Amino acid sequence: MTHVDLDFAVPAYFYPVGHEREWQMLASGRHPLRYVVINPHDGVGEDVDPAYVQECARLRRAHIRLVGYIDTDYGKRPLPEVIAEARAYREHYGVTGVFLDQVSSGIQMLTPFENYAVGLRTSGTRFIVLNPGVYPHPGYFRLANQVVTFEGTWANYGKIVVPDWSLRIPRSRIAHFVWSVPPALAATPTTAVGDRHVGTVCLSTGRLPNPWSVLPQVLRSER
Numbered sequence: 387m388t389h390v391d392l393d394f395a396v397p398a399y400f401y402p403v404g405h406e407r408e409w410q411m412l413a414s415g416r417h418p419l420r421y422v423v424i425n426p427h428d429g430v431g432e433d434v435d436p437a438y439v440q441e442c443a444r445l446r447r448a449h450i451r452l453v454g455y456i457d458t459d460y461g462k463r464p465l466p467e468v469i470a471e472a473r474a475y476r477e478h479y480g481v482t483g484v485f486l487d488q489v490s491s492g493i494q495m496l497t498p499f500e501n502y503a504v505g506l507r508t509s510g511t512r513f514i515v516l517n518p519g520v521y522p523h524p525g526y527f528r529l530a531n532q533v534v535t536f537e538g539t540w541a542n543y544g545k546i547v548v549p550d551w552s553l554r555i556p557r558s559r560i561a562h563f564v565w566s567v568p569p570a571l572a573a574t575p576t577t578a579v580g581d582r583h584v585g586t587v588c589l590s591t592g593r594l595p596n597p598w599s600v601l602p603q604v605l606r607s608e609r
Contacts, residue, residue, distance in 0.1 A: 391418075392418075392575050392576060392579065392584075392585065392586065392587055393418040393419065393420040393585065393586050394417060394418060394419050394420060394575075394586065394587060394588060394602065394604065394605065395419075395420050395421055395422075395423070395515075395561055395563070395586050395587070395588045396412060396419065396421075396422045396423065396588060396601070396602060396605065397423040397425070397455075397485075397563070397588060397598040398412065398422050398423060398424060398425070398598070398601075399423075399425050399596055399598040399599055400598075400599050400600070400601070401437065402437040402438060402440065402441045403437050408601040409441045409444070409445075410444075411601060411605055411606065412445060412450065412601070412605070413444045413445050413447075413448040413450060414448075415448055415449075416605075417604070417605050419450055419451070419605075420451065420532070420561075420585075420586045421450075421451040421452065421453050421483065421485075421513070421515070422445060422450055422451070422452055422453070423452075423453050423454075423455055423485045423515075424438060424442065424452055424453070424454055424455065424475075424479065424481060425454075425455035426438050426479075428455075428457070429454075429455060429456060429457060429471060430454060430456075430471050430474045430475050430478065430479075434478045434479075438478075438479055439478070439479060442479040442480055442481060443480065446480055451483060451513060452479070452480075452481040452482075452483060453481065453483035453484055453485040453513060453515055454471070454472065454475035454479070454481045454483070454484055454485065455485050455487060456468055456471050456472065456484050456485065456486050456487065457487050457488050458486050458487065458488050458489060458498075458499075458502065459488055460488050460489070460490045460495065461489075461490050461495045461498035461499060461502075462498075465498075465501050465502060465505050468486075468502055468505070468506070469505050469506060469509050472484050472506055472509065472510075472511050473509060473510070476510065482510065482511065482512045482513065483511065483512055483513030483514065483515070484506060484511055484513075484514055484515070485515045485517065486499075486502065486514065486515065486516050486517060486530075487517045488517075489516045489517050489518040489519075489522070489526075490518065490522070491518040491520050491521070491522035491523065491526070492522070492523060493523040493525065496523060496525045496526065499516065499526065499529055500529060502529075503529035503530065513531050514529065514530040514531055514532075515530060515531065515532045515533070515534065515561070516529065516530040516532075516533045516534065517533075517534040517537060517563075518533065518534065518535070519534060519535075519536065519537035519538065519563075520535065520536070521535045521536075521548075521549050521552060522535070524551055524552075524555075527555055527559060530559075531559070532558070532559055532560070532561050532586060533559065533560060533561070534561045534562070534563055535552070535560055535561070535562065535584075536562040536563065536564065536584075537562075537563040537564075538563075538564065538565070539564070539565060539566045540564055540565070540566045540567045540568065540571070541566070543562070543564045546582065548582055548583050552583060553583055556585070557583055557584055557585030558585040558586070559585070560583065560584045560585055560586070561584065561585070561586040561587065561588070562579070562582065562584045562586075562587050562588075563587075563588045563590075564578075564587070564588065564589050564590065565590040565591075565592055565593065565597030565598070566590075566591070566592075566593050566597065567589045567590060567591055568591075569591050569603055571589070572589045572590070572591050572602065572603040572604060573603050573604055574604075575587050575589055575604055588602055589602055589603070589604065590602055591603055
């Protein structure tokens, strides 16, 4: 098996207060983090949360890229709402990227996501992640810096089929988010990922209802 250098994404869906050590580890710089997803209130929320202000400032000082969670409702959410939420992330927390969740995958919904991408970039968004959680129509890759092409359990990860067309896309454009990963494999991501043609991973030992409520095990190790 060819050795692949991976970097890591972290959906940091654990509140800063009570998880100070985890947030400190994110800012440590010991591991190659591609980005951290922040999600204060299932989105940016209406009020500024001082705990997130503090931790986002710490991560920015450590030169960690931050992206803010936005639910698109599979392309049904009005464009002005999505742009407004991205703007609120910038104004409240200094976050200039977005993580668009509940993303469609078929060609029939490509146009709404083209509109999101154009609107977001025009209004100041610098980095876009799309999360369909499956391999979408190839056109989605034109719209984003990165696409999450798998989100699910470790058991289902063993059944993933990597389409041939995706092998022409750089690994750095593809991410996999896997949960319920056995601890030994979560600590050895290159072994867990194998030859699946991916550049960014999140391998969580967490489980439902919030598999992203724990820091990935590999980020807890010393380097």
